[in-house]
Amino acid sequence: MADPMKIRANVVGDSTEVKVLMSHEMETGQRKDAAGKTVPAWFIQSVTATYNGKTVLSAQWGPAISKNPFLSFKFKGGAKGDKVQITWTDNKGDKRTDEATIG
Amino acid sequence: MTLLGLLAGAGWLAPGEAAAQAWNKAAFEAKTMDEAVKAMGGAAPAQSKDIAFVSTPDIAENGAVVPVGVTSAIPKTESIAILIEKNPNMLAASFDIPAGTDPSISTRVKMGQSSNVYALVKADGKYYVASKEIKVTLGGCGG
DSSP: OOOOOEEEEEEETTEEEEEEEOOOOOBOSOOBOTTSOBOOOBOEEEEEEEETTEEEEEEEEOTTBOSSOEEEEEEEOOOTTOEEEEEEEETTSOEEEEEEEOO | OOHHHHHHHTTOSOHHHHHHHSOOHHHHHOSSHHHHHHHTTOOOOEEOSSEEEESOOSEESOTTSEEEEEEEOSTTEEEEEEEETTSSSSEEEEEEOOTTEEEEEEEEEOOSSSEEEEEEEEETTEEEEEEEEEEESSOSSOO
16 A cells, blocks of 8 residues: 555635645656666556545646656635545556545 | 446446546557647647746756646636657646636656657647746656
8 A cells, every 4th residue: 555645735715725745656667677677667547636525636647747746736615624535546556545634 | 457447348337437537548658749639539739828837947957856837827728738748658647627626737747858848728628738848957767
């Protein structure tokens, strides 16, 4: 199981700003190890953010996203104390969901 | 295969839901902008001045971590994609922006070498593009 994400969600004006730091190798499949063998690709393919059961952002990623990916976005609404959930799925089928309280 | 994949394969999910879940392999394997746009179901994008790069450097010291932010001022923006011309596969990421979410995202990408970076925006069914050159002093795809 991958390490938890760091999620920060803050009310800014009438919107909520969400910043996420995920923990993932994001191996491109282009790199070779010391023995000259290609390191297989291993990266997050999809990310979904939900608030009150509604999707506020969904994304598809390729291996060109940096190791330990960072993502930030803003959506209208959101109140202090509410929860925002983020889920990612990688190309090996591994999955992780974390949630944060809007502050 | 994931459970969702199995369900979609068995026809248990509505086509719309399945499409939203499936990773667009063809688009991510595209070598050119035209191929990528085609794989996403669009036609040749129009240049737009309403797409801006925010907190994106002109020169990146480390190609493994290049911050890229894209903001679209085009009404009815539905999705924002980031493409890097000289990477082995151009498409780095594509974000679907539901109504109520600001058409503005930022993330960090890897760049093998100095290259043009494109922000591709889908708004009201049409595609628009803007580009910015980022110089990389140390590549991000080496061993």
